[in-house]
Amino acid sequence: MSEYANSTPIYFVQAGHGSLAPKALTAASTQWVETTGFSGKEGEICLIPGMDGDLQAVLFGLGEKDKVSRSPFLSGLLPIQLPSGRYHFASVEPFEDDPQALFLATLAWYLGAYRFDRYKEYAKQIPELDWPEGVDRDEVLLQAKGSNLARDLINIPANDMGPDELEAVTSGLVDTHGASLTVTKGNKLLESNFPMIHAVGKGSNREPRLLDFVWGSESDPKVTLVGKGVCFDTGGLDLKPAAAMGLMKKDMGGAACVLGLASMIMTAKLPVRLRVLIPAVENSVSADSFRPGDVLQSHKGLTVEIGNTDAEGRLVLADALALGDEEAPELMIDMATLTGAARVALGPDLPPFYSDDKALVTDLAEQGQTQWDPLWNMPLWNAYDADLSSDIADVNHISSGGFAGSITAALFLRRFVAKTKSWAHFDVYGWAPKAQAGRPKGGEAQAIRAIYGYLSQRYTK
Structure with a gap:
């Protein structure tokens, strides 16, 4: 019996390459393909019925692009469009001599x-894919589960995903993987010298906190991940307009991405000493809210003048980065839904990242392409650092001119990283405004598969 018994074959068809009907089809099925006008254009589907009316086969168009320029994520369109049931990839010609492309096509299905x-039932069952031969099942699942964890956290509205709930999710992940979690909460943030995390979160009745967990052998290289966990951002006293506030449940997208990435690292048991730092706060409006013009102390000791309370993310990140930097990790990466300027420059699908480590920049960019997880290096342009000057404090947390907002935010964060051997900052959007292949509309885990690919390559078992 075939390993794909009771499973419908999916044939990948490239347009402009002779007959579009695979040789394995019957004459009647070939006639059906011609009758329906199937052209093999990118993402086009042809459902071929059998004599009994059941689904006999599926043709899936790849368009006319060659495999170098074609998206390996096209198969991510199939689960939503196909009827419920079991399927398998019957033709792997598009992936010949390219196991990574077959891996990505499988991963794209699951993504x-x-x-x-969580809040809505769907009548249709998602179709199932039988595993293609040679594809690492465990690797696909750990990447899909890590990405979907981040998506879930971003999609949950703020009434059900505040600092308490983010802590609970983190605690569950810690328990699953045998890590160790420390939580510094409320006024104890001041006692432990995290004044900026406290200042941003004290305006809310949901207590601010710093989530800090470690995993792995103490003898392994230290890798620290820092994620912005602003569970909702009103803008504070510099209140956002309604149109800008509607998606602010996603302002903890950096923390969500970091937790998804951490789950991949721990599931794969990469040989690193992993530390995860998440300042979890809500930036609310109340009599206790911090104000424009305030000067805040920071964990590092620098004084920070507040130029705008709606630029709160870099404040909580700065305290967390300074803490992580104290133990001089080999690598520290922070992720945050930080600036609208990044979206103006690169749009919602292409997150910028910053680093002074040229080798790290090159390797991350390469992994972005290899993993089909787009990202783009932006410069830490030193000349703009002067735009963060303050007349009354060591630094202002926003630039004076309004230009290059994503760059100046990265430059501000860099001031809190001194001992770390290598550091990178990711300014992610954390949201897919429209559905694409393998990327449904809604919360999105950006850059974490590229970072995971880099870590897997650098730290082998």
Whole structure:
């Protein structure tokens, strides 16, 4: 019996390459393909019925692009469009001599099958894919689960995903993988010298906190991840307009991405000493809210003048980065939904990242392409650092001119990283405004598969 018994074959068809009907089809099925006008254009589907009316086969168009320029994520369109049932990839010609492309096509299926069903039931069952031969099942699942964890956290509205709930999710992940969690909460943030995390979160009745967990052998290289966990951002006293506040449940997208990445690292058991730092706060409006013009102390000792309370993310990140920097990790990466300027420059699908380590920049950019997880290096342009000057404090946390907002935010964060051997900052959007292959509309885990690919390559077992 075939390993794919009771499973419908999917044939990948490239347009402009002779007959579009695979040789394995019957004459009647070939006629059906011609009758329906199937052209093999990118993402086009042809459902071929059998004599009994059941689904006999599926043709999936790849368009006319060659495999170098074609998206390996196209198969991520299939789970949403196909009827429920079991399927398998019957033709792997598009992936010949390219196991990574077959891996990504399989991963794209699982990422494309994601749907957020916490508050809504769906009548249709998601179709199942039988595993293609040679594809590492465990690797696909750990990447899909890590990405979908981040998506879930971003998609949950702020009434159900505040600092308490983010702590609970982190605690569950810690328990699953045998890590160790420390939580510094409320006024104890001041006692432990995290004044900026406290200042941003004290305006809310949901207590601010710093989540700090470690995993792995103490003898392994230290890798620290820092994620912005602003569970909702009103803008504070510099209140956002309604149109800008509607998606602010996603302002903890950096923390969500970091937790998804951490789950991949721990599931894969990479040989690193992992530390994860998440300042979890809500930036609210109250009599206790911090104000424009305030001067805050920071964990590092620098004084920071507040130029705008709606630039709160870099404040909480700065305290967390300074803490992580104290133990001089080999690598520290922070992720944050930080600036609208990044979206103006690169749009929602292409997150910028910053680093002074040229080798790290090159390797991360390469992994972005290899893993089909787009990202783009932006410069830490030193000449703009003067735009963060303050007349009354060591630094202002926003630039004076309004230009290059994503760059100046990265330059501000860099001031809190001194001992770390290598550091990178990711300014992610954390959201897909429209559905694409393998990337449904909604919360999105950006850059974490590229970072995981880099870590897997650098730290082998």
